[in-house]
Amino acid sequence: MGKILGTKPEFRSKVKEISGDISEIVSIVNQLSLEEQEIEIKEKFPEILIPKEKIVEREGLPELKDAEQGKVITRFPPEPNGYPHIGHAKAAIINSEYAKMYGGKFILRMDDTNPEAERMEYHAAIKVGLEWLGIEFDIVKSTSDDMELFYEKGMELINLGKAYVCTCKRENISKNRRERKACKCSKEDIEKNNKNWEKMNDKFKPGDAIVRFRGDMKADNAVMRDPVLFRIIEGKHYTLGEKYRIWPSYDMAVAIEDSIDGVTHAYRSKEFELRKELIDAILDVLNMRKPAQGFFSRLEFKGMPISKRIIKPLIEEGKVTWYDDPRLPTLEALRRRGIKPEAIRKFIMSLGLTKANTLAPFDALEAFNRKFVDADSIRLFMVSNAKKLSVKNLPTSSVEIPNHPINDMGKRTIKIDGNFYISGEDAQTIKEGSQIRLLGLGNIHITKQGIEFEGEFVENGDTKDIPKIQWVPQKTAHIIKMIIPKILFIDDKFNEDSLEELDVYTEPHYLQLKEGEEVQFVRFGYCRKDSQNQAIFTHK
RNA sequence: GCUCCUAUAGUGUAGUCCGGUUAAGCAUUUUGGCUUCUCAAGCCAAAGACUCGGGUUCAAAUCCCGAUGGGAGCACCA
Numbered sequence: 290m291g292k293i294l295g296t297k298p299e300f301r302s303k304v305k306e307i308s309g310d311i312s313e314i315v316s317i318v319n320q321l322s323l324e325e326q327e328i329e330i331k332e333k334f335p336e337i338l339i340p341k342e343k344i345v346e347r348e349g350l351p352e353l354k355d356a357e358q359g360k361v362i363t364r365f366p367p368e369p370n371g372y373p374h375i376g377h378a379k380a381a382i383i384n385s386e387y388a389k390m391y392g393g394k395f396i397l398r399m400d401d402t403n404p405e406a407e408r409m410e411y412h413a414a415i416k417v418g419l420e421w422l423g424i425e426f427d428i429v430k431s432t433s434d435d436m437e438l439f440y441e442k443g444m445e446l447i448n449l450g451k452a453y454v455c456t457c458k459r460e461n462i463s464k465n466r467r468e469r470k471a472c473k474c475s476k477e478d479i480e481k482n483n484k485n486w487e488k489m490n491d492k493f494k495p496g497d498a499i500v501r502f503r504g505d506m507k508a509d510n511a512v513m514r515d516p517v518l519f520r521i522i523e524g525k526h527y528t529l530g531e532k533y534r535i536w537p538s539y540d541m542a543v544a545i546e547d548s549i550d551g552v553t554h555a556y557r558s559k560e561f562e563l564r565k566e567l568i569d570a571i572l573d574v575l576n577m578r579k580p581a582q583g584f585f586s587r588l589e590f591k592g593m594p595i596s597k598r599i600i601k602p603l604i605e606e607g608k609v610t611w612y613d614d615p616r617l618p619t620l621e622a623l624r625r626r627g628i629k630p631e632a633i634r635k636f637i638m639s640l641g642l643t644k645a646n647t648l649a650p651f652d653a654l655e656a657f658n659r660k661f662v663d664a665d666s667i668r669l670f671m672v673s674n675a676k677k678l679s680v681k682n683l684p685t686s687s688v689e690i691p692n693h694p695i696n697d698m699g700k701r702t703i704k705i706d707g708n709f710y711i712s713g714e715d716a717q718t719i720k721e722g723s724q725i726r727l728l729g730l731g732n733i734h735i736t737k738q739g740i741e742f743e744g745e746f747v748e749n750g751d752t753k754d755i756p757k758i759q760w761v762p763q764k765t766a767h768i769i770k771m772i773i774p775k776i777l778f779i780d781d782k783f784n785e786d787s788l789e790e791l792d793v794y795t796e797p798h799y800l801q802l803k804e805g806e807e808v809q810f811v812r813f814g815y816c817r818k819d820s821q822n823q824a825i826f827t828h829k
Numbered sequence: 830g831c832u833c834c835u836a837u838a839g840u841g842u843a844g845u846c847c848g849g850u851u852a853a854g855c856a857u858u859u860u861g862g863c864u865u866c867u868c869a870a871g872c873c874a875a876a877g878a879c880u881c882g883g884g885u886u887c888a889a890a891u892c893c894c895g896a897u898g899g900g901a902g903c904a905c906c907a
Contacts, residue, residue, distance in 0.1 A: 511903035520905035
């Protein structure tokens with residue numbers, strides 16, 4: 290029925306007339322057996338047996354409203370108050386992708402209007418992180434570049450009677466907000482407000498006075514209940530030092546900046562959703578251009594905290610080493626762990642632009658990463674919990690092994706003398722009298738089983754149905770520390786076993802790899818070379 | 830407490846605006862098979878979902894109302 294109306298919309302007005310006919314036909318057809326139905330269809334309507342075409346999936350992000358090709362300007366405004374993490378990546382990637390999609394411009398704006406929180410170190414880390422992600426900006430600026438403009442607009446608001454200086458105590462302001470009551474300061478005239486504004490420059494101490502927007506103390510949206518526009522902060526700003534002491538709040542800064550920077554579409558995470566009304570209101574009063582605002586959900590990984598509030602104590606207690614600890618979702622940690630920026634981009638694009646909360650499991654990212662990493666990771670042998678195996682009558686003293694099973698990545702030669710290490714896990718399954726195959730080398734008949742193993746080389750051994758294991762020559766084995774990061778929190782509790790460390794043997798070829806290179810240790814998983822003596826497990 | 834946002838398989842999403850051409854598509858996960866001198870990759874297949882309750886309609890994942898679950902805001906942080 291739906292199908293008929295879908296393909297032939299002209300019947301829609303006559304639904305009542307045809308519905309009787311249809312049910313009659315359907316009941317006739319249903320009396321036939323499945324085989325009979327199939328034969329009938331084949332004879333009369335062979336075309337319906339052709340498999341349906343697949344739906345064309347939309348590529349990339351959904352279309353923007355009111356977006357004109359070549360005229361879209363987006364922005365990413367991080368506050369330099371911490372190290373960049375996966376959440377930053379999401380905001381940066383979505384906004385840069387939109388700019389790219391419409392052939393527009395993309396702005397990086399360091400949102401630095403709280404000198405107490407911001408540091409050059411973070412500013413630099415954010416830049417490094419974004420560069421690593423491969424994100425390019427057309428304009429790079431800081432909110433604090435426009436301090437004079439904020440003052441100008443602030444005074445304009447005061448003179449318009451749309452803002453006032455409030456000298457109430459913090460607790461009272463908060464209480465009034467809850468009770469939806471205006472305070473006496475809101476009744477002061479423009480002249481008095483201007484005087485007080487001047488006094489904020491020197492006389493008032495931090496906390497004594499703020500500039501408030503004249504919103505609506507009765508509004509349901511608590512953000513509109515006369516929010517703060519400016520406040521006094523005496524801390525030293527990381528680029529401007531002590532030049533200013535009146536600083537704009539987030540809402541004031543974002544409103545003005547997005548407007549004058551020409552931002553057409555401002556996407557940010559959901560927790561700012563209620564501020565949209567305020568930002569629009571400020572710009573309306575000032576008669577300034579408004580950007581379209583959109584929102585998306587925050588992105589976090591299950592069991593991997595993003596906030597500094599949680600990470601900082603972990604570092605202080607020594608539970609994680611630093612912000613680049615591979616268990617963390619910071620960009621630096623992800624990089625060290627062997628996650629590729631392309632994988633992060635694909636992953637984030639795959640999440641879409643929903644407002645429902647996303648608590649993604651880490652293996653979703655791993656799956657994307659594996660596809661990037663597999664093609665160019667050299668395959669090496671590595672054994673853990675090493676056990677010794679000595680083999681008699683080896684026919685050669687060296688073997689050549691390809692570096693990749695499919696792609697041509699060259700070969701390496703391994704010198705052998707009959708004394709090997711094999712993995713403890715494999716050793717447990719080996720029985721005396723059975724055969725195993727040392728990968729790339731040949732079959733071994735096991736003659737002795739125990740703490741150490743002995744065996745004999747088998748000529749032209751069969752490769753079918755025989756355990757194939759990796760090995761490392763004892764003489765040239767290189768010992769490294771293998772770090773295996775695991776989930777940091779299980780049900781909000783710190784996972785004491787979140788970091789596993791193994792001492793393992795690798796082939797000497799490991800030493801020739803570049804630092805940061807991704808390898809696949811055969812039958813173990815993908816790992817990133819962290820240093821000559823340490824590797825970090827990426828994923829299976 | 831008040832206000833706002835949100836709800837599709839184990840997980841992440843597409844579809845929802847403009848109800849019918851899709852008995853809900855993709856990815857991941859899991860399981861089986863093929864391939865392979867790796868437990869990787871590749872290929873094939875199977876499994877698995879519209880939160881609940883009402884309403885509107887010939888027809889609802891899609892519109893309306895209510896309930897419930899999840900998140901956010903009520904900062905002189907951003």
